[in-house]
Amino acid sequence: MTVRFLKSAKPDSAQQQSSVRDRVLDMLHDIEQGGEAVALRYASELDDWHGDVVVSEDEIAAAAARLDPSVRADIEFAHANIQKFAKAQRATLLDMEIEMAPGFVAGQRSIPVVSAGCYAPGGRFSHVASALMTITTAKAAGVEFVAAASPPRGPDGIADEMVYAMHLAGAQKILCMGGVQAVAAMAFGFFDIPRADVLAGPGNAWVAEAKRQLYGRVGIDMVAGPTDSLIVADQSADPAVVAWDMVGQMEHGADSPVWLVTDSSALASGVLALVPELIATLPASNAKSATAAWENLAEIVVCDDREEMATMADRYAPEHLHVQARDLDWWLTRLRAYGSLFLGAETTVAFGDKAAGPNHVLPTSGAARYTGGLSVHKFLKTVTWQRATGEAARQVAEVTARISRLEGMEAHARTADIRLTSR
Ligand SMILES: NC(=O)c1ccc[n+]([C@@H]2O[C@H](COP(=O)([O-])OP(=O)(O)OC[C@H]3O[C@@H](n4cnc5c(N)ncnc54)[C@H](O)[C@@H]3O)[C@@H](O)[C@H]2O)c1
Numbered sequence: 001m002t003v004r005f006l007k008s009a010k011p012d013s014a015q016q017q018s019s020v021r022d023r024v025l026d027m028l029h030d031i032e033q034g035g036e037a038v039a040l041r042y043a044s045e046l047d048d049w050h051g052d053v054v055v056s057e058d059e060i061a062a063a064a065a066r067l068d069p070s071v072r073a074d075i076e077f078a079h080a081n082i083q084k085f086a087k088a089q090r091a092t093l094l095d096m097e098i099e100m101a102p103g104f105v106a107g108q109r110s111i112p113v114v115s116a117g118c119y120a121p122g123g124r125f126s127h128v129a130s131a132l133m134t135i136t137t138a139k140a141a142g143v144e145f146v147a148a149a150s151p152p153r154g155p156d157g158i159a160d161e162m163v164y165a166m167h168l169a170g171a172q173k174i175l176c177m178g179g180v181q182a183v184a185a186m187a188f189g190f191f192d193i194p195r196a197d198v199l200a201g202p203g204n205a206w207v208a209e210a211k212r213q214l215y216g217r218v219g220i221d222m223v224a225g226p227t228d229s230l231i232v233a234d235q236s237a238d239p240a241v242v243a244w245d246m247v248g249q250m251e252h253g254a255d256s257p258v259w260l261v262t263d264s265s266a267l268a269s270g271v272l273a274l275v276p277e278l279i280a281t282l283p284a285s286n287a288k289s290a291t292a293a294w295e296n297l298a299e300i301v302v303c304d305d306r307e308e309m310a311t312m313a314d315r316y317a318p319e320h321l322h323v324q325a326r327d328l329d330w331w332l333t334r335l336r337a338y339g340s341l342f343l344g345a346e347t348t349v350a351f352g353d354k355a356a357g358p359n360h361v362l363p364t365s366g367a368a369r370y371t372g373g374l375s376v377h378k379f380l381k382t383v384t385w386q387r388a389t390g391e392a393a394r395q396v397a398e399v400t401a402r403i404s405r406l407e408g409m410e411a412h413a414r415t416a417d418i419r420l421t422s423r
């Protein structure tokens with residue numbers, strides 16, 4: 001390949017996180033030993049929160065009443081789309097059973113976990129869409145009990161729109177608590193919520209690390225790093241649209257890489273010139289993160305042809321992959337590594353982030369090589385069963401006894417033997 005980097009990420013710009021690992025280890029240990037009181041202590045120290053942790057029914061109703069009806073309608077629109085997609089996904093999972101031999105039936109079922117804990121980040125932004133993505137999907141999977149948590153946004157606690165979204169999506173308990181303490185509270189079953197079987201939802205480095213460390217004791221959706229995006233664009237793409245789409249996703253944070261892969265030098269240089277101009281029009285704090293992401297992490301790669309572009313895209317395995325090029329069907333068939341794919345210039349990653357329907361909790365940092373994003377599957381267990389009778393059972397018993405003895409497992413062999421002799 002003869003790819004050319006018109007712009008490259010600065011080396012070693014990835015952050016070192018070993019201090020986060022140690023800090024989270026200590027915090028989880030403290031919280032597990034000390035229980036709710038220690039979780040509350042961290043909430044007060046880290047988030048200056050001294051009020052009630054469980055959001056009451058009255059507060060939920062009051063939050064909804066305070067919201068502008070148009071805000072409620074938008075949240076309902078997004079929720080309906082996410083639910084529609086998740087329910088369709090659930091419907092593709094059919095239980096199966098197969099006759100292995102006459103009299104021997106085996107099968108497979110999908111069983112939802114009993115309880116889930118859904119985290120919605122709320123530090124820098126109030127991620128209403130994240131609450132909808134996780135809770136709605138857990139509910140569509142059939143999870144009986146869903147708890148939700150998000151940090152206080154100030155002295156009034158969780159933002160009204162977040163409380164509304166969590167309640168609408170089906171959370172049975174809402175915790176005004178953030179970070180490691182919230183993840184731990186759901187995993188350990190504090191504040192009268194059942195222990196979570198699965199923890200889901202994005203969050204900052206402490207949240208992600210807490211989930212990673214709890215994995216095994218509980219299931220998790222995935223270990224999520226900072227969000228990333230890649231745009232594949234050919235000469236048919238509009239440089240201004242591509243530049244805005246890059247800026248849009250760099251707004252997430254200084255650690256959010258955005259990449260452009262193109263076979264058009266004109267498009268590449270157009271975008272290179274435009275991005276700083278567009279960033280300059282943003283509110284100051286959004287501009288600050290986007291500038292840092294642009295200067296340290298963004299890359300622009302120029303390739304010879306579309307096959308080379310597709311190979312590069314697969315290599316990055318981005319969380320979000322947006323194609324603004326001709327022949328979208330070719331791209332849909334060809335591309336192999338992404339969390340979610342956005343086809344054509346009329347769609348954009350932000351649609352998926354907020355309101356379109358497919359889930360926005362997606363694999364980051366190249367994890368799209370081996371996994372997709374959050375789906376009903378993460379809240380379901382694929383389990384199997386078998387029922388042997390008659391001649392089929394005898395046949396399996398004979399082979400089982402022989403393989404067991406081959407392995408030196410005499411007691412296993414006897415369990416097969418008694419089924420041969422008792423009839
Ligand atoms: N991949 C996705 O789908 C997706 C979507 C939305 C957001 N996100 C990510 O979510 C994250 C949001 O982060 P955020 O910080 O704004 O909100 P957050 O809710 O994830 O974290 C806030 C919490 O961090 C804890 N915290 C802060 N400083 C700490 C410290 N020094 N030690 C221990 N705990 C500490 C506090 O308890 C606080 O409640 C971003 O990284 C963003 O990229 C990802």
Ligand SMILES: [Zn+2]
Nearest residue numbers: 249252350353
């Ligand atoms: Zn985004």
